[in-house]
Amino acid sequence: MGRDMQQYDVLIIGAGPAGLAAAIYTARAALSTVVIDESSAGGQVKTTHQVANYPGFVEPITGHELASNMRKQAEKYNTQFKLAADITDLHLSDREKWVELDDGDKYSAKFVILATGSSPRLLNIPGEQEHKGSGISYCATCDAEFYEGKDIFVIGGGNSAMEESLLLLQFVKSITVIHQFDTLQAEKITADKVTTNPKVNILWSHEPRAFYKKEDKMVVEAENLKTNKRMRLERDGIFIFVGLVPNSAFLKSTPIQLTKHGYIITGPQMETNIRGVYAAGDIRDKRHRQITIAVGDGTIAALEVIHAV
Amino acid sequence: MLQTNLGHIETEEQLKELVENNEKVAVCCGRMGPMCIPVYDIFEILQASYADIQFRDMDFDIPAAALIKGLPECRGFWGLPFTVYYRNGKVVKATSSIQSAKEVKSIISDVFA
Numbered sequence: 001m002g003r004d005m006q007q008y009d010v011l012i013i014g015a016g017p018a019g020l021a022a023a024i025y026t027a028r029a030a031l032s033t034v035v036i037d038e039s040s041a042g043g044q045v046k047t048t049h050q051v052a053n054y055p056g057f058v059e060p061i062t063g064h065e066l067a068s069n070m071r072k073q074a075e076k077y078n079t080q081f082k083l084a085a086d087i088t089d090l091h092l093s094d095r096e097k098w099v100e101l102d103d104g105d106k107y108s109a110k111f112v113i114l115a116t117g118s119s120p121r122l123l124n125i126p127g128e129q130e131h132k133g134s135g136i137s138y139c140a141t142c143d144a145e146f147y148e149g150k151d152i153f154v155i156g157g158g159n160s161a162m163e164e165s166l167l168l169l170q171f172v173k174s175i176t177v178i179h180q181f182d183t184l185q186a187e188k189i190t191a192d193k194v195t196t197n198p199k200v201n202i203l204w205s206h207e208p209r210a211f212y213k214k215e216d217k218m219v220v221e222a223e224n225l226k227t228n229k230r231m232r233l234e235r236d237g238i239f240i241f242v243g244l245v246p247n248s249a250f251l252k253s254t255p256i257q258l259t260k261h262g263y264i265i266t267g268p269q270m271e272t273n274i275r276g277v278y279a280a281g282d283i284r285d286k287r288h289r290q291i292t293i294a295v296g297d298g299t300i301a302a303l304e305v306i307h308a309v
Numbered sequence: 310m311l312q313t314n315l316g317h318i319e320t321e322e323q324l325k326e327l328v329e330n331n332e333k334v335a336v337c338c339g340r341m342g343p344m345c346i347p348v349y350d351i352f353e354i355l356q357a358s359y360a361d362i363q364f365r366d367m368d369f370d371i372p373a374a375a376l377i378k379g380l381p382e383c384r385g386f387w388g389l390p391f392t393v394y395y396r397n398g399k400v401v402k403a404t405s406s407i408q409s410a411k412e413v414k415s416i417i418s419d420v421f422a
Contacts, residue, residue, distance in 0.1 A: 039410050040350030047343035064312070064346050084354040084410035133388030133405025142342040143406075146387040237387060 005098060005106045008032045008080075010305055013099070014115030014247075015083065016043020017291050018281025020070040021298030022113045022305075027077035029306045034080040034107055036099065041083060042067025043117045044282075045291055049141060054291055066291075082107070092254050092277050110276055111305045114256070114264060115298060116247040117282040118289070123155070123240060127211030135218040136211060136238045140164035143239075144171040150236035153178055153220055155208055161241035162186035165194045168239065176235065177202040178222055203233075211238060246283050259285045270301035278304060311366050312341060313349040315356070318367040321376050328395045331363045333421045338367040338377040339390025344407040348390050351410045355417070362421060394420050 010026045012019045015037035027033045035041070045051065048063030057066075075081070082101065089100035098108035120138055122128060128136060137143040141164075148171045154161055157179035163186075165175055177194070182204050184191040194200055203222065209230060210221040217234040224231070246262040257265045257273045263285035270278040280297035282289045311317060318324045318336060328334050337352055339345030352364040367374055369389060377383060380400060383391050388406030394416060395401065401420040408416075 039347060040354055042350070046346055046350070049343065062341075063343075064341065084351055084414070086411060134385045135387060137388050137406065139342065139344045139388075139407075142340070142344045142389045143387060 003104050003106060005108050006034070008034045008107060008109045009309065010034075010111045010113065010302075011036070011097065011099060011107055011109035012113045012115060013037075013087070014043070014113075014117055014281065014283070015039075015041035015071070015081065016115060016117045016281055016294065017045055017067075017070060018117070018283075018294040018298035018301075019043075019113065019115035020067075020074050021295040022115065022280055022302040023074040023079040023298075024070075024077060025299055025302030026305055027074060027079045029302075029309075031306065031309060032080075033074075033078075034082060034109075035074065036082045036085055036087070036101070036107070037116075038086050039084065041071040041081065043294075044119075045070075051291065087250050090250060090254060092256065092274050095276070097276065111308065112277045113270075113298070113301045113305065114251070114272070114277065114279040114283060115281045115294075115301075116250075117294075118244040118246045121242045121245040123208060123242060125208060125210055127213075128240075131211055131213060131218065131238075135213060135236075136240065138240055140167040140239060144168050147172050147237050149173050151176070152237045152239060153218070153233070153235050154239045154241065155179075156241040156243070157181060157184040157186060157191075158241065158243055159186045159190065160243070162190045162194045164239060164241050165200070166190065169194070169197055169199055172199070174199045174201070176200075176233065178206050178208060178220065179204060180207045180225060181205065244282070244289075248283060261285075269304045270297055271304065276308075311339075311349065311368055313366050314353050315349060315364055315366045318365050319371060319373060321373045324367070324373060324376055327363060327365065328398055332397055333362040334365070334395040335362055335392065335417075336365045336367055336377065336395070337390050337392045338374055339369050342389060344388065345390040348392060348408055348413070351408070351413050354410070355413065359417065359421075362417065396420060 009031035012035045045063045046067040050060040052060040086102040151174045206222040219234045248262045264279040278301035280301040281294035356364040382403035386405035
C-alpha cells in the first residue's frame with residue numbers, strides 16, 4: 001500500500017539555480033512549493049570553485065556559497081525540499097501531475113517545473129567506473145597533486161579539457177591529449193597555451209574504447225577513427241573532460257518532447273509540449289548555458305505558473 | 310576546518326574514539342573541492358534519515374588524516390574525497406572520488422543493513 005499523496009501547488013524537479021530561482025518566486029507568491037533533487041541543492045554551481053560573473057558580487061563567490069545562499073533564500077519563503085531522492089514514477093499528462101520517490105513518498109501538483117540541468121558526461125566504456133578515483137579522475141583541482149611528476153592522459157578537446165590541462169601542467173611531467181577530432185574545440189587562446197607547451201602531445205582522431213590497469217599504470221585502448229585500428233598506451237593516470245549530458249533519462253518514458261541529444265524543447269515562456277509542465281535551466285534546448293540564464297529561465301517559468309494559477 | 314554542517318574529526322583520538330564507540334560510522338575525508346562538496350552534502354541530508362549512523366567529515370590536510378590515508382583499503386586511491394565506512398570498529402567499505410546519493414545509499418544498505 002503506497003503512502004498518501006502530498007499535494008502542492010508547484011512541484012519543481014531539480015535544485016540547481018533554475019529550480020531554486022523558480023522556487024523563490026513561487027513560494028514568495030504564496031504557492032506551496034516542493035523541490036525534489038536526486039542529489040543535494042545547488043546543481044553544478046555547488047561544484048564550481050569560484051563564480052566571478054554572477055551580478056551583485058563584486059568579488060568572486062564560491063559556487064558552494066552561492067548555491068547555499070540560493071537554497072536558504074528559497075527555504076526562507078517556506079519552500080520544502082526533498083533531496084537525495086530518486087524518482088521511481090512520474091506522471092505528467094493529467095491535470096494533476098504526480099511523482100513517486102524511492103522512499104515511497106508521493107507528491108502531486110497542477111504545475112511542474114523541470115530543472116534537472118546537466119552533468120559531466122561519462123565515457124561509459126569498460127574500466128571507467130571501476131577505476132574512478134584510483135587512476136581515473138574528473139577534476140584537476142581535486143586530484144592533480146596525486147599525479148605530481150607523472151605522465152597522464154587527458155581525454156577531450158573542449159574548453160574544460162584545455163582549462164583543466166593548464167592546471168595539470170603545473171604538476172605533471174607530461175600530458176597526452178586524446179581527442180576525437182583533428183582540431184581542438186576549445187577557445188583558441190586556451191588551446192594555444194596547452195598545445196605550445198613542450199610537455200603536451202596530442203593523439204588526434206582517436207577515441208578511448210577501454211581502460212584497464214597494468215600494475216601501477218593505467219592503460220588506454222584507443223581507436224583511430226580514420227583507420228579503425230586500436231592501440232594500447234599506458235600512463236600513470238587519466239583525466240576525462242568530455243562535456244556535459246542533460247539529466248533527462250527519467251523523462252524518456254513520458255510524453256515530454258526532447259531533442260535527439262536529450263534536451264527539453266520549450267517555447268519562449270519555458271512551456272513544454274505538456275500543459276502545466278515547464279522546463280528551465282541547462283536541461284532546456286538552447287544555445288547558451290550560464291548560471292544567470294538558468295536563473296532567468298527559472299524566473300520566467302515561475303511567473304508563468306503564478307500567472308496561470 | 311571544512312565548511313559543512315557535519316561533525317568534524319580533527320584528531321586521531323577523535324576518530325579512534327568514534328569508531329570504537331559506535332557500531333556504524335561513515336567518514337568523508339577531503340577538501341572544500343568540487344568532488345568533495347557533493348559527498349558532504351549527501352551525508353548532511355542522509356544523517357537525518359539514518360540516526361544509527363555517525364556521519365562525519367575530516368580535512369584531508371590535517372595530520373589526523375594520515376589515519377585514513379594509511380588504511381590498506383585506501384591504497385591506490387588517487388581521487389578526493391576518501392570515504393570510509395566502519396562497522397564495529399572495522400573498515401567495511403572505502404571509496405575514492407565523488408559518489409552520488411544513489412551510490413552512497415546503496416553502500417549504506419549493503420554494509421550497514
